[in-house]
Amino acid sequence: MAVPADPAIEEEEEEEHSGPTHHPSAPSHEFFDLSTTVDPSYIISLIRKLLPSDSASEEGDAPPSASAANGEHIESSMKKSENMDVDVSSEFSDRRRECQGRGDDGFGVRNSGVSVGEDPWEECGCVLWDLAASRTHAELMVENLILEVLLANLGVCNSMRVTEISIGIIGNLACHEVPMKHIVSTKGLIDTIVDKLFLDDPQGLCETCRLLTVGLQSGESITWAEALQSEHILCQILWIAENTLNLQLLEKSVGLILAILEGQAKVVDALLPPLMKLGLASILINLLTFEISKLTSERIPERYSVLDLILRAIEAISIIDDHSQEICSSEELFRLICDLVKFPDKVEVGNCCVTAGVLLANILSDVADHASEVSQDSCLLAGLLDIFPFASDDLEATNAIWNAIARILVRIRETEMSPPSVCNYVSVLVGRIDLIEDELLNQQESLSSPGSTADAINTSLRRIISILNQWTAAKENTESNGNAEVLVSEADINKLLNCCRKFLM
Incomplete structure (x- = not known):
């Protein structure tokens, strides 16, 4: 018919x-x-x-x-x-x-x-x-x-x-x-599907990974997870992600891994420990290294979704007890995340930078020494502030970024710095007055409610005020010695000071 x-x-x-x-x-x-x-x-x-x-x-x-x-x-x-x-x-x-x-x-x-x-x-x-x-x-x-x-x-x-x-x-x-x-x-269908992970065909593997991802995201996820529990199956999933040169297959295989990490507690408990034992953390970091090198050298838009999935997978591990330390203690990962936060063209990879900002906050929370290391990096602070517009619809992400900013700002010793060093931070801050004010307006509800987010924002505002005041004092001292250099607009400094005082609770 x-x-x-x-x-x-x-x-x-x-x-x-x-x-x-x-x-x-x-x-x-x-x-x-x-x-x-x-x-x-x-x-x-x-x-x-x-x-x-x-x-x-x-x-x-x-x-x-x-x-x-x-x-x-x-x-x-x-x-x-x-x-x-x-x-x-x-x-x-x-x-x-x-x-x-x-x-x-x-x-x-x-x-x-x-x-x-x-x-x-x-x-x-x-x-x-x-x-x-x-x-x-x-x-x-x-x-x-x-x-x-x-x-x-x-x-x-x-x-x-x-x-x-x-x-x-x-x-x-x-x-x-x-x-x-x-x-x-x-009967026998799921086992047959899982067996197709050993196909020697990228298109067939793409569909198999997609189907398994849908299964793990469904109400029947436990059944699908049980079918994947065998070590040789998990090895194959990792092998595909680590070795494929097919961009579509890389995206589907990392998406499958992410579905496991973001799955129900029973799914995570069953599959994550053996995956970590098989080297999941190092594989994801190696994949991230490659994607960031591509981002900085070639700018291939088709790869941005893969970068986002890899970051989300790493971020998912960073908040799971018993496994976060393996991720957060990686010096290579910390360097990569800082580089991505400082990436100048965020419009191209906004979502990736948001995830990187959240991941950086998780790392700073687990490894306190890292905050001291980056407290001298004004470019990193600028990069975190520049992420806010891309995270405006994600309250959890903006909260995490505020926590990262607060951890960095409290380690800045502006009274011990030379005027040029203080000026670097002041330039970063006053150059983003509108951005900071818009974000504080978005966070008004959080500021009125006690909690970690309000604490992080208030801590950040107090530190910004202190840095601005230190610069003003240093500038006045320089002027009295006859060596004045107008590097930052006084009007901008006053505008940012008034903004911070207005929202400080």
Whole structure:
């Protein structure tokens, strides 16, 4: 049966499937309640075309008899529906052109594993991959045994492309609650998926990592975590992240690690200790070293999301008891984070700098000596202040940055410094008057409530006032000796002093 030709429906469907059909991304929340736009019989017909026995007969290369029997059993169990014969190529010709003949996938991988006989399977699979982004379609698919069909294919197929599509479909199905319960209850499916971590194919590995990430972020996360507990599985995840040159796969593998670190307590307790034992901390720091070197030398926007994920993973470990010290005590990590905080073009990597600011606060909290080390670095103070506009919607991040600023300011000994040294700090502060005032306005509610944030802000304001007063006294003394140099506007100093006194509680 053909897809309805109603123009409004076609437009709605086009919007729903706007992503590239050969590699659809996980559905966003707005997709969850889409109404059905495709006839159920059409979807069932597509599932039937994925049966291993069907594809084998088309290729003239029959799979093992057990698989064929399984395919026949699945087909007989499907809901009966009329008008099953659908001309997929005429309905989705554009989709077919995108799915087939990719050649080089943009990551240095040739996709030549799909034979001519597999084209109809790939064609139907790509359409189902897209349709699985809709909750209604996804639920219809699992009711009609698509998981059993895909499991049968994963068990007998040697095609990397078919494997990628199969895992991709399951990945989109997993984004919905009811299909996820079906995935977990389908015997052998999760173990089969986990086994695909050992594929020698970046695209298939990307989809596997994406699916495992969705599983760990779902209400069934404990089941998925149990499937990953084996040391050789965790070793493989780390090996992929550490060794892949495929940027997309690096992003997906680090995203999987982050899903573990940000998961439920039971997930973290089960998987983090063995991951740390296997060298997770050093691997993340090595990856961060490489990404920051790329950031400072080449400025490749496509790598910024990877940098952000790595930072978030490190930051997640830095607040977990029993493991934070291994992260916070790293001199290499501390240097890298300071460099990123001081990075001048924050517009390009604002989110990364926010995470770096939070991580710096965590490190300073764990290793007090570091605050003394950086108290002479006015550029670091400037970098922390410059992060505030990028963290305006993240109260926890701004609180952490204020704590870092306070820890640094209390270690500045302005009375023991030379006038030029004091001037450096004054220049940093008065040059950011508007930024400081805007941030204090955003924090008015925090200032009126006792707590660590109010304490950190008040401590910072007192220290800023003291530094400004010291500069004023030093300048007056210099003027009396006849060596006056106008380096900072007196009006700006007075404006910042008034601002600090206004908000000081």
